[in-house]
Amino acid sequence: MGYSQYKMVVFRATCPQTTHCITMSSSLVRIANSTFSRASSGQVFFPNLSFSIPSLQSSTKCVERWGVLGPSSSGKSTFLQILQGSLICTPPAGRTYPAITNQRKYPSSSIALVDFSAKGSFGENVMGEYESRRGSKDLTLRQWLERTALHLPLYTDNFDFESHLATRAADVPLETVTTGLRLTKLLEQPVSTLSNGQGRRARIAQALLKGVELLLLDEPFMGLDPWSTDQLSDLLEKISSPRTGDISKISSQVVISLRPQDYLPDWITHIAYMEDSQIVAMGNKDETMSSLKLKKTSSSPAVGILQQVYKSDLESQDMPRAAETTQTKNESKEVLVEMMDIKISYKDREILKDFSWTIKRGDRWGLFGPNGSGKTTILAIITSDHPFSYSQPVKLFGRHRLPSPGIRGISVFELQSLIGHSSPEIHQFFPRRLSLRQCVESAWAETFITKPHFSSNAKELVDDIFAYFEISAEDQLTSFSDCGLSTQRLALFMRAIVKRPDIVILDEAFSGMDSKLRDKCMHYLENSLEERQALIVVSHLDEEIPRVVDKWVRLREAGEEEKAIFGKRE
Ligand SMILES: Nc1ncnc2c1ncn2[C@@H]1O[C@H](COP(=O)(O)OP(=O)(O)OP(=O)(O)O)[C@@H](O)[C@H]1O
Numbered sequence: 001m002g003y004s005q006y007k008m009v010v011f012r013a014t015c016p017q018t019t020h021c022i023t024m025s026s027s028l029v030r031i032a033n034s035t036f037s038r039a040s041s042g043q044v045f046f047p048n049l050s051f052s053i054p055s056l057q058s059s060t061k062c063v064e065r066w067g068v069l070g071p072s073s074s075g076k077s078t079f080l081q082i083l084q085g086s087l088i089c090t091p092p093a094g095r096t097y098p099a100i101t102n103q104r105k106y107p108s109s110s111i112a113l114v115d116f117s118a119k120g121s122f123g124e125n126v127m128g129e130y131e132s133r134r135g136s137k138d139l140t141l142r143q144w145l146e147r148t149a150l151h152l153p154l155y156t157d158n159f160d161f162e163s164h165l166a167t168r169a170a171d172v173p174l175e176t177v178t179t180g181l182r183l184t185k186l187l188e189q190p191v192s193t194l195s196n197g198q199g200r201r202a203r204i205a206q207a208l209l210k211g212v213e214l215l216l217l218d219e220p221f222m223g224l225d226p227w228s229t230d231q232l233s234d235l236l237e238k239i240s241s242p243r244t245g246d247i248s249k250i251s252s253q254v255v256i257s258l259r260p261q262d263y264l265p266d267w268i269t270h271i272a273y274m275e276d277s278q279i280v281a282m283g284n285k286d287e288t289m290s291s292l293k294l295k296k297t298s299s300s301p302a303v304g305i306l307q308q309v310y311k312s313d314l315e316s317q318d319m320p321r322a323a324e325t326t327q328t329k330n331e332s333k334e335v336l337v338e339m340m341d342i343k344i345s346y347k348d349r350e351i352l353k354d355f356s357w358t359i360k361r362g363d364r365w366g367l368f369g370p371n372g373s374g375k376t377t378i379l380a381i382i383t384s385d386h387p388f389s390y391s392q393p394v395k396l397f398g399r400h401r402l403p404s405p406g407i408r409g410i411s412v413f414e415l416q417s418l419i420g421h422s423s424p425e426i427h428q429f430f431p432r433r434l435s436l437r438q439c440v441e442s443a444w445a446e447t448f449i450t451k452p453h454f455s456s457n458a459k460e461l462v463d464d465i466f467a468y469f470e471i472s473a474e475d476q477l478t479s480f481s482d483c484g485l486s487t488q489r490l491a492l493f494m495r496a497i498v499k500r501p502d503i504v505i506l507d508e509a510f511s512g513m514d515s516k517l518r519d520k521c522m523h524y525l526e527n528s529l530e531e532r533q534a535l536i537v538v539s540h541l542d543e544e545i546p547r548v549v550d551k552w553v554r555l556r557e558a559g560e561e562e563k564a565i566f567g568k569r570e
Helices: 076-084 141-149 161-167 174-180 196-209 226-239 285-292 304-318 322-329 375-383 412-418 424-429 436-444 458-468 485-497 515-528
Strands: 009-011 027-037 044-054 066-069 088-090 111-115 214-218 253-258 270-275 278-284 335-346 349-360 364-368 394-396 419-422 503-507 534-538 551-554 565-568
Touching: 027 076, 044 076, 044 253, 044 278, 066 076, 076 111, 076 214, 076 253, 076 270, 111 196, 141 174, 141 196, 174 196, 174 226, 196 214, 196 226, 214 226, 226 253, 270 285, 278 285, 304 364, 304 551, 335 375, 349 375, 349 534, 364 375, 375 394, 375 419, 375 503, 375 534, 412 419, 419 424, 419 485, 424 485, 436 458, 436 485, 458 485, 485 503, 485 515
Parallel strands: 009 278, 066 253, 066 270, 111 214, 214 253, 364 534, 364 551, 419 503, 503 534
Antiparallel strands: 027 044, 027 088, 270 278, 335 349, 335 394, 551 565
C-alpha cells in the first residue's frame, strides 16, 4: 500500500504539554525548515524538514520516544543519518544540537547510530572467513566492548590495555549492559564467532557503553529471536526513561527505525512515517497509526507455525517426533542429507549434542531456535562451509565429505551445484559492485566472482525469474550497492532458487524485505518448487515462513539440557 496520496499529516508532533515541559533549548537535535543532500550525489532528501528530538531531562513530565517507520528504501536510514549529523544541511544553521551536554568536540560523538547493514560487522561466522578471521589477535567480546567503550585502540602491539582499563572506568557498567542484552555468558568468546543475532546485540552494547546521549538504532529487531526482542525492547525502554533505579547509569534518548509490519514497542510514543525520502505523517503514535491504517505486531510468534514450534517447548517430552512420522510416510524418497548424532562444542560450551536429522527429496523443513542455538552451524555443515563438516558423521547426497575405500568423497563444488543458499552471511560478503543480473548468474559460479559455468537453459531460467519479478533488462544492470536492502535480498533469493537446485536453503532470506515483495517471493516459491527439491527455511518471524513448510526442527539454546525437538504443522 502506498501512502504518497497523503499530504504530510502532523498529529501534534510533540505532546500536548509540550510548551510546558519542552523548550527549544531542550532538544537534542533540532531541525528547522531545512533540506538535506549528499555531497557525493547531490541527491536531495527531506525538503523543508522540521523535526526535533527532546532530551531525556526535558521529558520528565512527558516522555517522547520516536519510531521512524517506512518500507525499505523509504529513507529511514538516511533520516537517522541526518539526526546523527551526516548529510549537508541547507541552511547550515538549520540543524542544531541545543541540549547536547557532552563537552566532546562534535555533537556526533554524543550520538551513536547503529546501522546493521554496514559491511564489516562481525558475528557472521562463515565460509573461508570462518577460520581466517580467528587468530591470535582475535578479541573476546569483553575486550572488544571494554576497548571500544574507552576509545582505546583495538589492536596496537605494545599498548598496555590492562593499566588503562585499571585507571579509567567506562561511563557505563559493562555488566548492566551485557545482562540487559543477554550477552554475559558470551563475554569470553571471540567476538568474530558470535552468531548473527548475538553480533547485533553486541553492537548495541558497544554503543550504549560509549555513554551517548542519543542512540539511533536502524531496524534493531531484525534477525532477533522473540526473547531477545523482548529483552532489548525492555532495555531500551529503561534507558530512555527519566532516571530511575539501578539502570540509571545508562541513560540515553532512543530513536528506532522499523518497517511498518515490524513489532512496534508500546513505549514508542511518537512516529514519523516516511516514503520516498519524505515524511508523510508524524506525531502521536496512535493517531498517526490509525490515519495510516497500520496495525500493531506482537514481538512473540502469536500465530502460525512458530506458535506451534514454541508451544511445544512446554510439551516436548510427550510429543510424537514428526521427523519419524514423516520418514515412514516418505520412505521411498531419496535421502539428501543424513546427520547422525552430531556433536559440536567449543571449549567447554556444547552447541549441538547428538543431533540427528534426515532430509529427503520433497521435504519442506523449518529450522528454528533462539539466536545462537546452532541453526547457521547446521546449515554450514550441510553446505560444507564449516570446518567440522569433514569430521562429523554426515552424509550429503549419499556420500561423506572425505573419501572412504571405494567411495569418492563429495567436493565443495559438487555440493554448491546441488544447493541454493541465501543467508545474512552471504549478504554481508556479497560483492557490492556486481549487477543484479550478475548476482543471479553467480548461482552457476564456484565463487561470487568467478566466471559462471552456465547450463544450456541458464539464460532462459534467469530471464524467466527476472520477468516474474518484473525487473527490466535495464534495471538488471543496476549494481548491488545501488539497490535498497529489499532488492538486495530479492536478488539473493533469486540466486538461491534460479537454477532449481536439489536443496534450497533460505536462512532469514526475507528479513528486511518489504511485505509486498516478500509475499511475491512466497508465491513464486509455492508455485515453482518441484517435488524433487528439498527446502529448509530459517526465520524468527511467522510471515517469513512459506506455507509449504510443513515440518520443523526446534533447537535449544546452547547449554540447555534437552535435545532438539521435531514437529509438523498442525
Ligand atoms: N569458535 C567459537 N567459539 C565459541 N562459540 C562459538 C564459536 N563459533 C560459534 N560459536 C557459538 O555457536 C553458537 C551457534 O551459532 P550459530 O551461528 O549457529 O547460531 P544461530 O542459531 O544461527 O543464531 P542466529 O539466530 O543468531 O543466527 C553460538 O552461540 C555461537 O556464539
